[in-house]
Structures are given as C-alpha cells and as structure tokens.
Amino acid sequence: xxxxxxxxxxxxxxxxxxxxxxxxxxxxxxxxxxxxxxxxxxxxxxxxxxxxxxxxxxxxxxxxxxxxxxxxxxxxxxxxxxxxxxxxxxxxxxxxxxxxxxxxxxxxxxxxxxxxxxxxxxxxxxxxxxxxxxxxxxxxxxxxxxxxxxxxxxxxxxxxxxxxxxxxxxxxxxxxxxxxxxxxxxxxxxxxxxxxxxxxxxxxxxxxxxxxxxxxxxxxxxxxxxxxxxxxxxxxxxxxxxxxxxxxxxxxxxxxxxxxxxxxxxxxxxxxxxxxxxxxxxxxxxxxxxxxxxxxxxxx
Numbered sequence: 272x273x274x275x276x277x278x279x280x281x282x283x284x285x286x287x288x289x290x291x292x293x294x295x296x297x298x299x300x301x302x303x304x305x306x307x308x309x310x311x312x313x314x315x316x317x318x319x320x321x322x323x324x325x326x327x328x329x330x331x332x333x334x335x336x337x338x339x340x341x342x343x344x345x346x347x348x349x350x351x352x353x354x355x356x357x358x359x360x361x362x363x364x365x366x367x368x369x370x371x372x373x374x375x376x377x378x379x380x381x382x383x384x385x386x387x388x389x390x391x392x393x394x395x396x397x398x399x400x401x402x403x404x405x406x407x408x409x410x411x412x413x414x415x416x417x418x419x420x421x422x423x424x425x426x427x428x429x430x431x432x433x434x435x436x437x438x439x440x441x442x443x444x445x446x447x448x449x450x451x452x453x454x455x456x457x458x459x460x461x462x463x464x465x466x467x468x469x470x471x472x473x474x475x476x477x478x479x480x481x482x483x484x485x486x487x488x489x490x491x492x493x494x495x496x497x498x499x500x501x502x503x504x505x506x507x508x509x510x511x512x513x514x515x516x517x518x519x520x521x522x523x524x525x526x527x528x529x530x531x532x533x534x535x536x537x538x539x540x541x542x543x544x545x546x547x548x549x550x551x552x553x554x555x556x557x558x559x560x561x562x563x564x565x566x567x568x569x570x571x
Contacts, residue, residue, distance in 0.1 A: 308331055309329050312346055313346055319340075323381055349374055350376060350391075351373070351374050357371075358403075359402060360407060361407065361409060361414060369402055372444045373398055373444075375394060375438050375440045376438070378437055378438065414448060418448075422444065425445070
C-alpha cells in the first residue's frame with residue numbers, strides 16, 4: 272500500500288470521527304439550551320423572536336433551542352418597599368407627615384415585565400397619592416383614632432390601582448403620623464385643659480354625691496325620729512285610753528284611788544331619804560294627802 276492510500280484511509284477515519292464528535296456536541300448543546308430548571312421562588316418569562324411565548328413555573332421545563340430564550344427571571348417572593356414619608360393635610364387643615372410601608376409580590380410576571388418598567392417606584396408613587404387623598408378626607412382626630420380603618424382603605428385602593436400590573440399587595444402599614452411642633456404644643460395644651468376639666472367634673476360629682484348621701488342620712492334620721500314620736504304618741508294614746516276605760520268601768524273613785532296611791536308612795540320615798548331635809552308643801556297638798564290616807568284606809 273502506497274503512502275497516498277494510507278493517507279486517504281486516515282482522512283476517512285478522522286473525518287468520520289469528527290462528524291460524530293460534532294453531532295454529539297450539537298445534541299448536548301440542544302439539551303442544555305432546551306432544558307430549563309426553574310427554582311421554587313422564581314418564574315421564567317420565555318420569548319420567541321422577541322415575543323412572549325410562555326411563563327415557566329418551578330421545576331423542569333423544556334423550550335425550543337435557538338428559538339426560545341429566557342428573557343426575564345422574576346422572583347415571586349414577597350417584597351417590601353422601603354419605608355416612605357410624605358406630607359399630607361387633613362380636612363381640618365393640619366399638616367402631618369406620614370410614614371408608610373407596603374408589602375407585595377408578583378403573581379403574573381408576564382403582565383409585570385411588559386406593562387411597567389420600575390415596579391417599586393410605581394407602587395411607591397401610587398401609595399403616596401392614595402395616602403394624601405385619604406388623609407385629606409379625614410380630620411386629625413379621625414386619623415389618630417381610626418388608623419386601622421385607614422390602613423384597610425389604603426390597601427384596598429392600592430390593590431385596585433396595581434391590579435393591571437400583575438401584582439398582589441399583601442400588606443400595607445401606616446407606621447407613624449408626625450405633627451409639627453406648633454401643632455403638638457397646641458394639642459398638649461388642649462389635652463391638659465381637657466384633663467383639668469375632667470378633674471373638675473369628677474370633684475363636682477364627688478361633692479354632689481356627698482351632699483346626696485348626707486341628705487339621705489338626714490332624711491333617714493328624720494324618718495326614724497318621726498317614727499319614734501309616732502310610736503310614743505301611740506303609747507300615750509293607748510295609756511290614756513286604758514285610764515279612760517278604767518274610769519268608765521270603775522268610776523271616778525278608782526282613778527282617785529290610783530292618784531292617792533301614787534302620792535303616798537312619793538311621800539314614803541321622801542321620808543326614807545338618808546339626809547336630813549325639810550320639805551315644804553302647800554296646804555292643799557296636805558289636804559290631798561289626808562284624803563289619800565282616808566281613801567287608802569277605806570280601801571283597807
């Protein structure tokens with residue numbers, strides 16, 4: 272075999288191997304370009320010749336090599352906008368500075384990437400406008416006391432505004448409502464005045480209650496005294512009635528007998544005293560005592 276024939280055999284063998292190698296390399300490249308593994312926290316937006324072709328979810332996905340490409344890798348995790356502060360004026364013309372925070376996540380990447388360029392800036396601008404508008408409808412006291420309701424209103428309005436961008440607002444927070452120093456001083460004076468007014472009202476109510484209780488006590492005492500007098504009067508009336516009944520039953524002599532008995536008992540009490548004393552009695556008293564002794568003697 273000549274040298275020329277040897278060279279021809281070598282070229283034929285090498286040429287066949289090169290084709291196989293190139294074919295194998297092409298297949299490997301197609302597999303690498305056609306298989307896309309999407310992480311759980313992302314979604315891939317696929318374009319074909321510059322147009323939207325599909326949105327790939329988490330897991331293994333297949334695309335057409337050399338025709339399809341991954342145009343956008345979108346994170347579907349919840350995001351937080353940087354805290355933003357904006358001025359607002361309430362309906363009672365009070366200037367307040369409101370600090371807000373918004374949380375959101377992308378639910379439809381194909382709408383987000385093709386309808387809005389800067390998502391964070393767009394949401395921040397929308398929130399600022401809605402906050403100013405809603406606070407402008409409320410007085411300062413309402414803003415302070417109805418913060419939860421205000422947050423719900425802001426969240427609902429922001430959701431409605433960004434719905435066309437494929438975004439879900441998960442939470443909106445009204446972190447702080449700050450006032451200028453002059454307004455704070457005026458509110459402090461008003462608060463102190465209100466506290467003093469409440470203290471005065473409390474003291475007045477206490478004094479009123481004390482007077483009412485004292486009046487109730489006096490009324491109760493008067494009622495008890497009147498009741499005691501009534502009972503005493505009833506007792507005296509009963510005694511009088513008893514004497515009258517006795518007189519009617521036994522005649523006047525029975526009554527005179529009882530009087531004479533009391534007079535004698537009184538005289539005995541005076542006579543049995545320890546001290547030496549002189550008792551002066553009227554003449555008619557002596558006559559009465561004499562009559563009493565006679566009546567007692569007659570009774571005996």
